[in-house]
Amino acid sequence: MARRLPLGLCALLSVGPVLADTSDTGERMSRxxxxxxxxxxxxxxxxTDCQLEAEHYENYRPVTMDVVKDLNGDGRLDAIITEGSxxxxxxxxxxxxxxxxxxxGEWRQVASGEGIPQFLPHRGVDGWxxxxxxxxxxxxxVLRYDGNTYKLLPQP
Structure with missing residues (x-):
């Protein structure tokens, strides 16, 4: 089932760009x-299902594009999107x-989960x-990229 953008975010996208960190490329992303x-x-x-379930709670954080930059050094942009409650x-x-x-030019998801992603210095396949x-x-x-998606590393 597809997740859905909050209606406020849809309205924002219709009138202007969502600001995100593009400091390493200086690129602005079109709507x-x-x-x-x-x-x-x-x-x-x-x-989103999360928004609908959490609408009566004060701790819902809407879908946001938090970071847009080249994470793996391939010269193309990558993005981190968050939502929460x-x-x-x-x-x-x-x-x-x-x-x-x-x-x-198409976009593809390589990882998702619950928690706060923190990038480590060690790199997997393709520089991820x-x-x-x-x-x-x-x-x-800890997750490591295997050439297709991120997989959980065995815990010691």
Whole structure:
């Protein structure tokens, strides 16, 4: 089932760009391109299930494109999209989606999950950084890119 963008975000996209960190490239993303990014993460123009479930709670954070930059050094933009509430995402209160722009100009999701992604210096296939998933507790799982998607590394 596709996730849906909050109606307020759809209205924002119709009148102006969503601001995101593009500091490493200086590129600004058009509204049409932003919609492709959100679509690759599985969002549409309807309210998300998380938004509908959490609408009566004050801790809902709407779908946001937080970071847009080249994460793996291939010269193409990648984006991190977040949405959250403790109702939908547990104690971390955040879900994340990482999408990458392909050579053909299309966007593809490479990772998603609950928690706060923190990029580590070690890199997997194609230069993608390992991702530590921060959240409550002492165990922090690490994901590594395998050439197609991020997979959970075995815990010691």
């Amino acid at each position: 049409a391109e932003q919609l492709k990014v959100f679509g690759a993460a599985g969002f549409s123009d309807q309210p 403790t109702l939908c995402c547990g104690f971390t209160g955040q879900g994340f989606f990482i999408v990458t722009k392909q050579a053909d 950084p390992d991702i530590e998933i921060a959240g409550p507790g002492t165990r922090r799982p």
